[in-house]
Amino acid sequence: MHVPFCLSLCPYCDFVVYAGRSARGPAARVGDYLAALAAELDLRADALDASGVGARPLRSVYLGGGTPSLLPPAEVARLLDQVRRRFGIEDGAEVTLEANPGPDERGDLTGFVAAGVTRLSLGAQSMEASELRRLGRRHAPGDVLAAVAEARRAGIGSVSVDVLYDVPGQTEATWRHTLGVLLDAGVDHVSAYALTLDDPDAEGLTGPLGDHLPTRPGARAWRERARAGQDDDRAAELYLLADELLARYGLQWYELSNWARPGHASRHNLAYWHHDAYEALGPGAHAFDGGPLRRWNAARLDGYISALLPATPAATSTLSTASAASAASAASAATAAPAEGRTRDASPRLPPGGEERLDPATFAAEEAMLGLRLAEGIGPEIAARPAVARALDWARGHGLLEDGEGGRIRLSLRGRLLSNEVFSRIA
């Protein structure tokens, strides 16, 4: 479930995010959004019921963003209750909430635990104040440590941090410092991503049905400057350093960008890489039925809200978050009475978006590429497919593969650095 609100926008961010007045204050759109999200949740569950497939209890629920920790815990509890009612949630399921570390962003962690959250994913990014400033982040390094300590006190059993490398101005020393401080703080999981500065406009992803928002001119200029400060060779060295340091602290590498203590690998993200089915709600969210259908919601909030709350002109609505629960309840069933003050003149309908049906060759290639992202690699039956086997022959000849257990094949350390070379040959 995507929560597309942040207090401010980071210039490198390509997620679907609305900030500033949309996120808080009298003109905030959070209340309408939550009502629309509740309506989408019911429509997606209805569609699954009608398909005859039926919902299986979820092994994982993920509230991503944006900054879901801006939501009041009561709203998180209500959303999770609705998910439980309509889809089912397995006992012991992983329930992750993404949070930003700043004191005005990380929210009420104790309240989130009471709502059912079991795992926290913190957007730390760096433990160097100068890098955080350069990245346009609101928080300071000390906020990350405070958030980790608070999460532990709240009883969150699994704490993950996101960190960035290939940041302009970053050095081996600052990267070592960032990782060392976080590891000393006892985090359970680290996602280390190279700073990517794509241009979603140039890639054609920002049209009315696109899953990205247009890049703002200021962010575009920032990215152009930042690109000049990036370096592939330095990025490779920082990746190798991370792999070594994290292993020394007992975090095992399990996916190209992810390391975890035993038992703390992200079940949610593993579902993506295992090509499992997943539902997705909110603007820009992508869902997959396990094959062959992939669908996505368009990124724009206006279209999303007006489809799901058809009687509520999104541009003029000023519902407060506190009143969202009643609006959400109304929106969560087409037969429900309109929330107070609303005139419901049409039923909610699914938001705009798109879909693609993967042909067998694309499905097979995707399965191989996703599997090769993982430390467990791919089995012989996938490796033997002709298009995959040709690419793997090339990769083996360049030292990019190694043999795993039971005839499995995985990327070598050098292969991890050059994974896109392998993937482009499989695709």
Ligand code: SF4
């Ligand atoms: S806090 Fe995260 S989601 Fe929000 S704008 Fe920054 S990078 Fe994007």
